[in-house]
Amino acid sequence: MQSQPSERIDWRAVKVWQIQGVFKALTMAIPLVPAVFLVREFSWPLWVPVLLAVVVILYGIVEVALLPRLRWERWRYQVQQEEIDLQRGIWFIKRTLIPMGRVQHVDTRQGILMRRYGLATVIISTAAGAHQIPALREDIAGGLRDSIVRLAQVSDDVL
Amino acid sequence: MSFESRRLHLLGIALVFLKTLKDLFLPLLLFLVSQVFQRGYSLFWLITGGVGVSLLLLAWGFLSWYRFIYYVKDGALIVEQGVLARKRSIIPRTRIQAIDLNQGILHRLFNIVSVRVETAGGNKPEATLVAVSRHDANALRQALTVYDEHKEEGYEETGGVYKRLSFKELFLFGATSGGALGLVLSIFSGAWALLDDVGLELDWLLYFSWVGERINIVFLIILVIFILWLLATLGVIFKYGRFTVSRHGDRIQMTYGLLQRTQVSIPVRRIQAVRMVEGILRQPLGYFTIQLENAGYGTQSAEKAILWPLARPKELKFILQKFLPEFNLEASLETTLETTLHNTLHTSLERLPQIARRRYALRSFFPVFLVSLPVFIWLPWGNFAVILPFLGGLWGLWKFHDAGWSLKDNMLVLRCRSFARTTVIVPSGSIQSFAVGSNPFQRRVGLVSFSLELASKSHFGLADIPVSVGVNLMGWLRTRQAKTTPGRL
Numbered sequence: 001m002q003s004q005p006s007e008r009i010d011w012r013a014v015k016v017w018q019i020q021g022v023f024k025a026l027t028m029a030i031p032l033v034p035a036v037f038l039v040r041e042f043s044w045p046l047w048v049p050v051l052l053a054v055v056v057i058l059y060g061i062v063e064v065a066l067l068p069r070l071r072w073e074r075w076r077y078q079v080q081q082e083e084i085d086l087q088r089g090i091w092f093i094k095r096t097l098i099p100m101g102r103v104q105h106v107d108t109r110q111g112i113l114m115r116r117y118g119l120a121t122v123i124i125s126t127a128a129g130a131h132q133i134p135a136l137r138e139d140i141a142g143g144l145r146d147s148i149v150r151l152a153q154v155s156d157d158v159l
Numbered sequence: 160m161s162f163e164s165r166r167l168h169l170l171g172i173a174l175v176f177l178k179t180l181k182d183l184f185l186p187l188l189l190f191l192v193s194q195v196f197q198r199g200y201s202l203f204w205l206i207t208g209g210v211g212v213s214l215l216l217l218a219w220g221f222l223s224w225y226r227f228i229y230y231v232k233d234g235a236l237i238v239e240q241g242v243l244a245r246k247r248s249i250i251p252r253t254r255i256q257a258i259d260l261n262q263g264i265l266h267r268l269f270n271i272v273s274v275r276v277e278t279a280g281g282n283k284p285e286a287t288l289v290a291v292s293r294h295d296a297n298a299l300r301q302a303l304t305v306y307d308e309h310k311e312e313g314y315e316e317t318g319g320v321y322k323r324l325s326f327k328e329l330f331l332f333g334a335t336s337g338g339a340l341g342l343v344l345s346i347f348s349g350a351w352a353l354l355d356d357v358g359l360e361l362d363w364l365l366y367f368s369w370v371g372e373r374i375n376i377v378f379l380i381i382l383v384i385f386i387l388w389l390l391a392t393l394g395v396i397f398k399y400g401r402f403t404v405s406r407h408g409d410r411i412q413m414t415y416g417l418l419q420r421t422q423v424s425i426p427v428r429r430i431q432a433v434r435m436v437e438g439i440l441r442q443p444l445g446y447f448t449i450q451l452e453n454a455g456y457g458t459q460s461a462e463k464a465i466l467w468p469l470a471r472p473k474e475l476k477f478i479l480q481k482f483l484p485e486f487n488l489e490a491s492l493e494t495t496l497e498t499t500l501h502n503t504l505h506t507s508l509e510r511l512p513q514i515a516r517r518r519y520a521l522r523s524f525f526p527v528f529l530v531s532l533p534v535f536i537w538l539p540w541g542n543f544a545v546i547l548p549f550l551g552g553l554w555g556l557w558k559f560h561d562a563g564w565s566l567k568d569n570m571l572v573l574r575c576r577s578f579a580r581t582t583v584i585v586p587s588g589s590i591q592s593f594a595v596g597s598n599p600f601q602r603r604v605g606l607v608s609f610s611l612e613l614a615s616k617s618h619f620g621l622a623d624i625p626v627s628v629g630v631n632l633m634g635w636l637r638t639r640q641a642k643t644t645p646g647r648l
Contacts (some may be wrong), residue, residue, distance in 0.1 A: 028232050037533065080636065083637060089596065090600045091599065092228055092596050092597070093594070093597055093598075093602075093631075094592065094594050094596035095596065096592055096593070097592065097593045097594070097633055097636060097637070098591070098592045098593075099591075099592075099636065101588075101592075102590070102591045102592070125592065126591040126592055126612070126614075127454060127611055127614030128591035128592060128612035128614050128615075128616060128618075129591070129592075129612060129616070131452040156335055
């Protein structure tokens, strides 16, 4: 493959993803409550909640300690005059090319977590769908958005 | 061109009436039945009730008709409607992708049309004018056409280039539609569920010997399948009968239907790609369907706009030249495309490397294997499920065999198979995004997968092309992009 796109996303993305990972694991832990209840009240075998807990803990470790770091490591982007170039993926490494002329509009978006860390996601929409560059520093994201819009000269006639 | 505010054709009242009646039919029936149970059967109540409900519905129809106003102002179609809640939609004409005319049986009696205005995005038509006189429809179309270079004269047009489907072709199109298969399957599964419900436990051996004794049953089943097939064929014939395609300036127009006439009109610059689909029944006969990837239609509508229902490879060149010269490939590739469409030999398309062969077979083998494993273990007669994964593997080999691509100037030709074999011609300018990716197994043998997205919300791609080809394709798109200005063709 060709050389990678030049820019990295903000390193604090790792922290945001780690926190999100904790929440994901906590959501997965919800079935533990009825499982424990079933063991206590209906004498279900103990291994049911234990197995569940082990799965949740493993999942949490992967989502917190492993994936965010790898994800950040791989994520690259580059905005050039004629195209936007994205690279991402841990298992399946994917390189996406969006021709500048196809860009319809560009948004920046911040969730609560992202705002706390001063990060924003840039969302690039084409007629076929949206592509994201996650977790850039707010000012970088804003600047990127504006420069993509300028390059794309978003017009009504273009589909 | 101006188009003053006006109401729908008066028949609109009747159409709303009938539609509401249809929608309310079940609740009304239930209500009726419950009334009959409670109060006993009374002719007087039935008649007064029926008349009352009809009057109410008619009044509703009249009000909706009265409140429905449409006009063109400042280059936008404006539709005001709603009896209880008022709604006003404004559709700028630059956003309009297609204006379709439809005619049901009632419409045909009164020579009026139903107009559907489609825009990009969204899965349903932006506005539907259920009853418009022919005169108004033409005026509306002209008012909304961005380039007013031609005058359209209703349905059977004489100007421009024009082609009509013969009855023989139509019949063949219906007969090979495979719609019968769907009908048969649904009826069989229905009957199956019924048997299950009744709680009939079938002793299979007994059952088969019973059938063997009564061979007539087998004939009966064959007869039923034949009748279903005939029905499906008839359905397609009615739907696509008298198919014509014509080209007028920057628009391509398809008109079809025996009873209900449908007219689809698409601006050529909205066409994202052309695809040739060889159905499993059609491919052996050397026929394929030419479809258009059109930006105006959402993913929901399963029917892609059909440019031509049943074409032979020989006709492809003629059809593309006549109706879509924008997509006409250079003669050299065109002729080779002709031969490759019916030969299974790929002479012009580049093929996948041999290392991909095993991967294709396994990719289709494993999912089927996982599904048929429980069948094999638990179901009686499940031993036969052993062959399913191998059939899956063969199917994968078939996919491998048919996959191919080719680059010609600004066109990418891509072929792949799911069930039907599809060959698609994509101009570089309609590619919305292009992705190349690989998993660790692919990286080990130097293969990548690629996929591209179109504004019609479809995506096309191939798994397991060599890395070098992936790089080439990216480079091709880059250089093409630098040359073409936004807004393709």
